[in-house]
Amino acid sequence: MTPPLADALDGRLIVSCQAPPGDPMRHTDTLVRMTLAAQAGGAAAVRVNDPEVVAAAVAAADLPVIGLWKDGDSGVLITPTVRHALALVDAGAAVVAADATARPRPDGSTFADLVGAVHAAGALVMADVSTFDEGREAAARGADFVGTTLSGYVPGSPVQSAPDLDLVAGLAAAIDVPVIAEGRIATPEQAARALRAGALSVVVGTAITAPTALTRAFASALTP
Known part of the structure; x- marks a missing residue:
């Protein structure tokens, strides 16, 4: 079944407006300005971390917000529990992104439990997966969108420098x-190739919204 928002996202760009812990860009006002810049540049939606930033982005921008909440040091980090997911819905996220890998969740819940809770609260779910089997299972468990977000970052998925267009x-x-x-x-x-491979939409983060990482890459290339 085609979920709501699919038409708005079809063939378009989603910008991930995030910054890692300790990065100078990790400030709510800065991340909201990233969101507004993405909107001005033609993004169809944004992907934002943390309920506080989600709420601020929803208030400031006229774009659907895909919310996630990274929490923890290992294992399932992206929206790891039902509590995290519902906090994102309360903050105004139209879509909740959550880890849908085969790893155990810290609250003992299943991905299907999270999907049911988010749907009951009136929002959609994007399943972040690392393998084909995880994506197929997430779809069977009610995910509204399946993202290849975690390919290469979870043991058992292919490690590569390029997008996993085969997945x-x-x-x-x-x-x-x-x-x-x-x-x-x-x-x-690469974004255009992803659409040709069958993606509805494409998320881009670091290449657009990570000046610290981009600066580091240039600086490293110039170091003898």
Whole structure:
């Protein structure tokens, strides 16, 4: 079944407006300005971390917000519990992004439990997966979107420097749920290839919204 928002996201860009802990950009006002810049540049939606930032982005921008809450030091970090998910809905997220890998969740819940709670609260769910089997299982458990976000970052998924377009294509051919390409998409050409591989939409983060990481890459390349 095609979820609400799919038409608005079809063939378009989602910008991940996040910053890691300790980064100078990790400030709510700065991240909201990133969101507004993404909107001005033509993004169809943004992906934002933490309920406080989600609420501020929802208030400031006229874009759907995909909310997530990274919490913890290992294992399932992206919206790890039902409590985290419902806090994002309360903050105004139209879509809650959550880890849908096979790893155990810290509250003992299942991904299906999270999906049910978010749907009951009136929002949609984006499943962040690392493998084909996880994507297919997430679709069967009620995810509204399946993202390739965690490919290469979870043991058992392929480690590579480029986007996992094979996973995008495989999932797009196998499931009825829209697939969102995310992970290591560094150029407009790669984003376009992701759409051709079957993605509904494409998430880009570091290549657009991470000046610290981009500066570090240039500085390292110039170091003898």
